[in-house]
Amino acid sequence: MITIKKIESFNKKYKNYKINSEIKSKKVRLVGEKIESKVYPLIKALKIAKKLDLDLVEINPKANPTVCKAMNFKKFLYNLKKKKLKKNLILTKEIRLTSYTNSHDLSFKIENAKKFLRLKNKVKFSIWFKGRSIIYKDLGEKMLLKCIKLLSTFIKVEITPRMDGKKMFIVLSPKTNKNEKSTSKLKKT
Template identity: 55%
Template sequence: MKRKPAKRISYKINKNIYGYKINKNISATELRLVGNNIETGIYSLKEALKRASNLGLDLVEINSKTNPPIGRIIDYKKFLYEQKKKTKKYKQEKMRTKEIRLTPQICEHDLLFKRKHAERFLKSKEKVKFTIFFKGRSIIHKEKGKILLLKCASYLEKFGKIEQIPIMEGKKMYIILSPKRLC
């Protein structure tokens, strides 16, 4: 004897992709209405829908977890647009910082090699932090380190701009370059 497959019951609540119920999809009997052109208060669902239709706007259930749920009378498409804009802001990637370490006694060839790396980082829209470590008695030559950092910054002037001037912090000195925005 063959068994019939069980019917699949869909428990999907009629919500949009952001999880907001609108107009007739709201299941609550009472709502706390908030908004710019509405008196804040508790209204029945029928009365809230009536007010929304009189204004030519939509009734949106903002928070269903409170008792009574919070509703707002707004233009729904404009509301969705603002929500998309907010999520897009949060999804933007933070700018990373790449650190390039130098010594005050670095030779010209090594410096050129490091500057080419920095150029590549700036082209790929990443910040670059040049750091000079002073070991032992080399701390006496702070001016030499500052000149070296400014020399690197002037070489990379067409790819990035100085975000922070050379700063001495303990036994290290650093400068931060950020990429120029392309127009």
């Protein structure tokens, strides 16, 4: 059961939800697990929720009577945050190469890149130049362009071969759906 010490700060964070004593309705329709769904006076609904060691959360204030659910509010907020993070999470997976990586190793790394792209992650191929190998930047660029060519059906190039100190890299993202392409073209025109 949630005890709110600073109600004002709590309301700013979770203003969409009224819980326990914040609910102003005189009668509520109580729903939840192990609870018979029917209309109760607010005081009785609060007692039922407290007896089950749960919070009374206002789900639909516009309904007549107001719909409230008995649930663990902290767990509910945790799951909401978890879903929000999952939705917005796009990872960038890095695959390291050398300017002299052989064809078998390259094909293995390309297959891994395909897996990452199917999972909607971005892929960053990077080549580190050690010692005198910095002289052969052109070989590194050829290797990165070869990666682009091998993955051309799966990818959209975000960053073309670029040097950053002793490191050359490219960033690739998965191709968007045909529907998304057509809408982006319409917006441009």
